[in-house]
Amino acid sequence: MIKNTKFLGKPSKEKFNLFVPMGILLLSLGLIDVIANSLFETNITSFLPRWLSYFTPLIFGFLGLYYLRIEFSGNKMLDKLNININSNWFNSILTLLIIFVLIQNIPPLLNWLIFDANFAGTTKEECTDSGACWIFIKIWFPRLMYGLYPSTELWRVNTSFNMLITLVVALFYIPIKLKKYLIIFLIFFFPFIMFNLIHGGNFGLEWVETAAWGGLSLTFIISIFALILCFPIGMFLALGRRSSAPVTRYSSIGFIEFWRGVPLITVLFMASVMFPMFLPDGVYMDKLFRVIIAITLFEAAYMAEVIRGGLQALPRGQYDAAKSLGMGYWRLHMLVILPQALKLVIPGIANTFLALVKDTPLILVVGLLELVGMIDMAKTNPDWLGFATEGYVFAGILFWIICYNMSRYSQRLEIKYKTDR
């Protein structure tokens, strides 16, 4: 092979009709070797020594790409290929390695996920194929979504989340005049309606204890409440940190840096074992509320830093202009500074919310079972042992879809608000 290369010389445009077919032939030989190896489990180069046979696809592919590397060949497709994946020998090796690794790994993965997987049935014994046992997820699905919430009352959780989604979607379509009222309703009134609907105990709704809440819905209940509650606290902390009064400033800095310096898990431990000690004797607070309060305080510190970023980004002229109109501290901030600063930090807030959603599974260390916690419980159920992988893959895909879309959305917001200024 090496001799051949020297004999033919450097691939050039003049001998296009010779090099390109040869390159394609060698490249496809390499690919066929890998495909045969990984899909049909036959080694077409088995007559060679083992160490050589192992590298044959790479050698074939490398030579093929070498022959194809014709600069300014005039062929658009070939030029594009050369620029993007075959610009020099190092790049061509990396390209080949990536292609081979993908060919070797994707088919078995797809087989496990879809083609060999078990979908039909209701029991563990019906999982006879070699792939994943999605029956496990199918049977446990309500539990993974709603936790131990009584099945007859599920409509309450569904209704509240459907209402939330409808209202948020409506926010994008209603006229600007009404938008303000809808936002106020969403932030100040809707959480209580939602809470009341899920918690029950009045209006003829059956009371459901918070210990029964769980699954993916709990993730969102906690994140939404923590976000709404942490917002005002974060705002005051951000203002406090920029205040000129030393007491306000240093207490804000202390508060923010304390919560930012400790991991969430210790905060949760604090909520579950330390908070009860700080409450007056005889006062009992539900564990879920304690956890929400702890996460709120924790997130408020992060929120404060996000909002501070927005406050710092505003030009000084805004303060001076407002002061020259005779505005005091509060009017200046409420009417001039905060509306502009908050608009600037909307992407930052979206990122905080994303981080919050990703952190919520941690509550399982204090015994609250959201999605990951429910899977942990389901996989130790004696009837369903040995399906941990399916559970985690399912939760991973679900969380990934949610978080990926949220991060894409916040990136879009970032671009949108950058062009605004």
Added chain:
Amino acid sequence: MSFRITTFLDDKPKIKKYFPQVITLLFIIFIFGYFTYNARVNMDTRGIDFGLRFLGEEASFDIQFSLIEYSGASSYARAYLVGLLNTILVAVIGIFFATILGVIIGISRLSSNYLISKVSEWYIEIFRNIPLLLQLFFWYFAALRALPLPKEAINFFDIAYLSVKGLYIPKFVWTNFSVFLYSIVAALVAIFFVFKYARIQQEKSGRRIPAFLISLGIFIVLPLLTFLIGGVTLTFEHPVLTQLSKTIFNYIGGVAIIPELMALAAALSLYTATFIAECVRAGIMGVTKGQKEAAASIGLTPGQILRLVVMPQALRIIIPPTTNQYLNLTKNSSLAAAIAYPDIVLVFAGTAMMQTGRAIEIVSITMLTYLSLSIAISIFMNWYNKKIAIKEK
């Protein structure tokens, strides 16, 4: 009421200035006082006394994995130290791998090769958007549980063995280890002077001395000499497959890296690498094209451009956010408690608290430990950041 106070204060500007601050201070003192009072009442009714004396008592529980001597007879303070060291160990391992992986992915993300940049982009998008706890559980409960039993362990060239019980690697057995250590310190000092000398020479005469090769030589030769004349020896204690009972096999000897540590290190480094990769990418993209072109036009080689022009400038952009990621990794290592890796949260805030029931003291100590770790890292990084910052006039 409020109206009257403000008009009353208008006559006394000094008091008006300090009034809100005094109120804030009083409010904070009141909150703390109220909580302390409640805690004291609660502890009195439960018959617990506040104090750190319990740290000296016998812990009487076992820890599965420890870097220092520890047994059930050791004190709670010792257990705390074991947990702290385990936390630091996993943080250091995680930071090491996350940095390497993050830099590779970050650079690949900018590669001109379409496939490479797409693969790194998808790596970042996938691992960044799945909760860390879920990744940790996946590695621990799904991936590592699928490994073979010790009897059929995966064999890495008869040196290391990977099985469901963990990774077994040879243990280094040194004699006169201190001599070896001193030789390394001496080599580092010598290298420092070589570089200094090379720089002086280059500034004086323009002659370049291959400082890197010389220092590499020193670094290899000096420690090697100690083996020949310093009486240093190094032998390996290989792990050996031993039959413990009729059906149970395990490796004895060597160093055992428990699966909890492997899962935690894998999850932390794969997760944090995505964030570091984004920092690296932003840093390299932050160096303007003109810099590279200017460097190329004065005849620097591509390697020199990267080393002398791009990296020093990119590092200034990369380091602050990367520090933040190191801090996050250290804090995230507390997830260890969820898979029973004996870190400070599991050992101290978990087991020790269950046994002593001293919630306030133990949770406070744990939080303060993390707080001081965070502050230590951020102080160090601020110092380093200041050192390499552009000195503007």
